Each structure stands twice: as C-alpha cells, then as structure tokens.
Amino acid sequence: MVSHKERPRFDKAMPAHVTLRVLDDVPSLRSSRRFAVIRRCFAAARGLHEMRLVEFTVMGNHLHLIVEAESNGSLSRGMQGLGIRLAKALNKTLKRRGGRIFADHYHLHLLGTRAEVRNALGYVAGNAGHHFGETGPDWFSSRNPELRELLELPETWLLGRARQAGPRDLRDAGRTARAVSPS
Numbered sequence: 001m002v003s004h005k006e007r008p009r010f011d012k013a014m015p016a017h018v019t020l021r022v023l024d025d026v027p028s029l030r031s032s033r034r035f036a037v038i039r040r041c042f043a044a045a046r047g048l049h050e051m052r053l054v055e056f057t058v059m060g061n062h063l064h065l066i067v068e069a070e071s072n073g074s075l076s077r078g079m080q081g082l083g084i085r086l087a088k089a090l091n092k093t094l095k096r097r098g099g100r101i102f103a104d105h106y107h108l109h110l111l112g113t114r115a116e117v118r119n120a121l122g123y124v125a126g127n128a129g130h131h132f133g134e135t136g137p138d139w140f141s142s143r144n145p146e147l148r149e150l151l152e153l154p155e156t157w158l159l160g161r162a163r164q165a166g167p168r169d170l171r172d173a174g175r176t177a178r179a180v181s182p183s
Contacts, residue, residue, distance in 0.1 A: 051078025057141035
C-alpha cells in the first residue's frame with residue numbers, strides 16, 4: 001500500500017521513478033490489445049502538465065515510469081491526468097462499467113543522485129528480464145525501437161547524463177537495482 005502522507009515538495013525539474021499497480025481482477029497489461037491502449041494513452045499525454053515520460057516498462061500488473069516534472073504540482077497533475085486517461089481507456093477496452101483500475105495511488109521515488117537515476121533506469125530496462133527471463137529488448141517497454149516516439153528528452157542534467165550510458169551500463173545498474181528495489 002502506498003502511504004497517503006504528503007508527497008515530497010520540489011520546485012525545480014526533478015526526475016522520478018513512478019510505479020502504478022492495477023487491481024488483481026485486471027487482466028495482464030502485456031497483452032497486445034491492452035498494451036495498444038496504454039501506448040495511445042502515453043501518446044495522448046505527451047507534453048501535458050509539464051511532466052515528461054522518459055522511460056517506461058509495462059509489466060503484467062504494473063507500470064514502471066521514469067518521468068521528469070517541473071514541480072511537485074506538475075508531477076501530481078501529470079500523474080492524475082495519465083491515471084484517469086489510462087483508467088477510462090482500459091475500462092472501455094475491458095468492457096467494465098468504469099470505476100477503479102489502479103489498486104492504489106502511484107508509488108513515487110524522487111531521483112536525487114546520479115547513482116539513483118542510473119539504478120532506476122537499469123531497473124526499468126531490466127525488469128522484464130528479471131521477471132520473465134527474457135533477453136534482448138522488452139517489446140512492452142521504451143527499449144522497443146518502435147515506441148521511442150512516446151518519449152520526451154530529459155531536461156535535467158541528472159537524467160540526461162545517466163541516459164547517455166550505454167546498454168551495458170544499464171544492464172549492470174539493473175542487476176544492482178534488482179537487489180535493492182521492489183518490483
């Protein structure tokens with residue numbers, strides 16, 4: 001369960017690792033139909049609320065997002081807008097009568113150091129390999145070359161610098177992150 005305490009405040013662009021978990025009765029998000037819905041929602045939310053989607057991976061029952069937001073208010077509005085957009089679209093696709101899709105509020109970890117950013121990027125990039133034993137790019141993630149148009153370039157020095165790391169560096173960071181991060 002995600003704490004309902006007030007989230008950290010910030011007033012300059014900041015990278016963050018966000019996790020959104022769906023309810024247990026929602027079928028896997030890694031089906032081609034449901035993933036197409038998520039992809040359209042990401043595209044529609046691009047450039048809104050001063051929040052930028054920089055990396056992502058879609059797992060069976062949750063999404064990992066690396067985002068940048070200009071302030072805590074921008075992050076809040078951006079995640080609220082994306083969550084509503086996803087819930088409406090998934091409810092429609094699943095022929096549900098509306099209501100909740102997500103199990104709780106989003107989980108947030110602000111990334112304040114190069115090591116945290118590098119570990120979060122590696123964790124997101126390597127999550128499918130960790131859970132499913134897949135090798136190569138995960139087709140349900142921003143590592144899929146066909147999905148790069150959904151992403152925005154980071155504006156913070158921290159995230160921009162960490163993304164310059166090659167795939168090998170990210171795999172190594174992913175191994176480290178899996179040892180310390182929840183899935």
